[in-house]
Amino acid sequence: MRWFASAFALGLMMALFHRLTAGGALEARATLALGFLLLAAQLGGDIARRARLPRISGYLLTGFAVGPAWLGLVRADEVGALRLIADAAVALIAFAAGSELTLDTLRRERVGLTRLAGGTILFPFAAVAAVMFSVGLWFPVTVHQPVGDRVAVALVLGTVAAASSPVVTMAVIGELDARGPFARAVLAVSVAQDVAVIVLLSLVLAVARLVTSAGAVNLLVAGTALAHLVGSVAVGAALGYALAAYVRSFKRDTALLLVAAAFIAAEAAQLMHLETVLVALTAGLCVRNFFPLEDERLRGTLRRGSLPLYLVFFALAGAGLHLEVLANLWPRAAGGRLALRRPLGGSGPGGEPGPGAGGVAGPYLAGGSGVGARRRSATGVPGVGGLARDPDRGDDWGPRAGGPDLLPAGPAPGRRSEGGGTWSGEC
Numbered sequence: 001m002r003w004f005a006s007a008f009a010l011g012l013m014m015a016l017f018h019r020l021t022a023g024g025a026l027e028a029r030a031t032l033a034l035g036f037l038l039l040a041a042q043l044g045g046d047i048a049r050r051a052r053l054p055r056i057s058g059y060l061l062t063g064f065a066v067g068p069a070w071l072g073l074v075r076a077d078e079v080g081a082l083r084l085i086a087d088a089a090v091a092l093i094a095f096a097a098g099s100e101l102t103l104d105t106l107r108r109e110r111v112g113l114t115r116l117a118g119g120t121i122l123f124p125f126a127a128v129a130a131v132m133f134s135v136g137l138w139f140p141v142t143v144h145q146p147v148g149d150r151v152a153v154a155l156v157l158g159t160v161a162a163a164s165s166p167v168v169t170m171a172v173i174g175e176l177d178a179r180g181p182f183a184r185a186v187l188a189v190s191v192a193q194d195v196a197v198i199v200l201l202s203l204v205l206a207v208a209r210l211v212t213s214a215g216a217v218n219l220l221v222a223g224t225a226l227a228h229l230v231g232s233v234a235v236g237a238a239l240g241y242a243l244a245a246y247v248r249s250f251k252r253d254t255a256l257l258l259v260a261a262a263f264i265a266a267e268a269a270q271l272m273h274l275e276t277v278l279v280a281l282t283a284g285l286c287v288r289n290f291f292p293l294e295d296e297r298l299r300g301t302l303r304r305g306s307l308p309l310y311l312v313f314f315a316l317a318g319a320g321l322h323l324e325v326l327a328n329l330w331p332r333a334a335g336g337r338l339a340l341r342r343p344l345g346g347s348g349p350g351g352e353p354g355p356g357a358g359g360v361a362g363p364y365l366a367g368g369s370g371v372g373a374r375r376r377s378a379t380g381v382p383g384v385g386g387l388a389r390d391p392d393r394g395d396d397w398g399p400r401a402g403g404p405d406l407l408p409a410g411p412a413p414g415r416r417s418e419g420g421g422t423w424s425g426e427c
Contacts, residue, residue: 003043003046003047003050006043007040007043010036010039010040010043011040011066011071011073014036014040014066014073015073017032017036018072018073018075026077026078026081027081029075029077029078029081030077030078030081030082033074033075033078033079033082034082034085036066036073036074037062037063037066037074037315037316037319038311038312038315040062040063040066040315041058041059041062041063041311041314041315041318042311043062044058044059044061044062044065045058045059045062045311046058048061054172054175054176055175055307055310056168056171056172056175056310056314059310059311059314059315059318060314060315060317060318061318062315062318063314063315063316063317063318063319063320063321064318064319064321065318066319067079067318067319067320067321068319069321069322069323074319079316079319079320082316083316084263084266084267084270085312085316086312086313086316086317086320087266087269087270087276088259088262088263088265088266089262089309089312089313089316090167090266090276090277090280090313091261091262091265091266091276091277091279091280092258092259092262092280092302092305092309093167093170093171093280093306093309093310093313094166094167094170094276094277094278094279094280094281094284095258095261095262095280095281095283095284095298095302096170096174096284096299096302096303096306097166097167097169097170097187097190097191097281097284098191098280098281098282098283098284098285098286098287098288099284099285099287099288099295099298099299099302100170100173100184100187100284100288101184101187101188101191101284101285101288102288102289103289105184105188106188109185109188112185113185113188113189113192116185116189117188117189117192117193117196120162120164120189120193121162121193121196121197121200122162124158124161124162125158125159125161125162125200126158127158127161128154128157128158128160128161128162129154129155129157129158130154130158132153132154132157132158133150133151133154136150136153136154139153141153142154146213148211148212148213149212149213149216151208151211151212152208152211152212152216152217155204155207155208156201156204156205156208158204159197159200159201159204162193162197162200163193163194163197164189164190164193164194164197165190165194166187166190166191166194166277166281167277167313169186169187169190170187171310171313171314173186173187174303174306174310175310191281194277194278194281195229195278198225198226198228198229199226199229201222201225202222202223202225202226203222205217205218205219205221205222206219206222228273228274228275229275229278231272231274232269232274232275232278232279232282233278233282235265235268235269235272235274235279235282236265236278236279236280236281236282236283236285236286237282237283237286239261239264239265239279239280239282239283240282240283240284240285240286240287240290240291241286242261243257243258243261243283243287243294243298244286244287244290244291244294244295247291247294247297247298248291248293248294251297254297254298254301255301255305258298258301258302258305261283262280265279265280265283
């Protein structure tokens with residue numbers, strides 16, 4: 001009863017503040033939203049713990065419940081304004097994950113780890129690609145595509161399915177306090193997946209270029225992905241050296257140092273279009289293996305502050321979830337019936353290009369789970385992404401695309417053209 005009363009009082013108070021601050025500055029509203037999210041997620045984590053569930057599940061579900069996708073006590077623009085804080089939390093968790101890996105262990109167990117990583121990448125890649133190609137005639141993105149384009153989309157979606165999240169893996173290991181060889185192997189495999197998927201995406205795009213129609217695949221994305229991978233590793237190594245040098249010289253304020261480094265890594269990665277997770281992973285790996293004395297101090301600080309990190313990241317991740325894409329898309333696809341409300345990459349009102357043409361990938365959970373591969377898959381093979389929305393009317397325009405669309409522009413089934421004719425039919 002006490003938990004229910006606390007949740008009710010907290011929700012009622014936030015609902016009042018939500019109404020009173022509706023016209024306030026975004027920065028002030030975002031600060032209030034962050035405080036409310038942390039309090040609510042802490043309460044949700046305690047309830048999950050009493051129910052014998054992981055705390056991070058409570059954080060995630062609470063963030064989703066109070067976020068814009070459900071109760072709306074935290075607005076979407078407030079979640080967007082807090083993105084840098086979420087990225088900094090991701091960087092710290094990824095740094096902790098990297099600091100758990102030693103080169104000696106990786107070399108000693110390289111055969112087993114290679115087999116595990118290969119299986120965890122190839123099996124979901126092959127399974128999802130095969131399933132998506134088999135249902136290509138009904139899947140909304142590929143419903144009107146030639147065979148070669150359906151193959152390309154299936155391969156890209158298979159690559160996305162093979163991605164993993166070292167951040168989530170590290171959070172689970174930290175919550176369970178699992179420090180044995182099995183936990184280290186799982187973490188190592190997760191890191192290997194996160195890196196290998198970027199390379200796999202580049203290979204997939206190169207293969208897709210051979211089978212797709214002209215202009216359907218932007219091959220430049222493959223080279224960009226590899227360049228960003230190398231850049232992320234280089235910046236991470238430099239960051240790790242800088243952290244170790246500071247700790248060796250000053251031996252104090254390590255908590256403040258880590259927080260500042262996390263924000264610097266997140267901001268630098270955003271400005272340079274690098275991957276925050278890979279930067280922080282590399283920094284942690286370098287400090288652990290080349291500066292062991294400094295690593296002990298940094299890891300001790302991270303262990304003491306791990307719970308607030310998980311609280312911030314998973315609460316904001318839950319608040320940023322958008323399930324309306326699946327709610328709108330998958331029931332129709334599963335039933336084998338789809339009437340597209342707008343052409344994919346077609347025209348908007350008055351013949352202007354709609355948001356489905358040349359947009360960016362739709363919302364996703366940015367938790368380091370192959371985020372770079374997912375983002376680039378949406379730009380490398382158009383038609384892969386979330387649902388774009390009409391900014392004025394709020395209705396769906398169809399899946400977003402990051403480059404030249406796979407589908408030619410034209411009216412969608414069941415919609416009336418400018419000339420008055422109609423197109424009907426279902427898939």
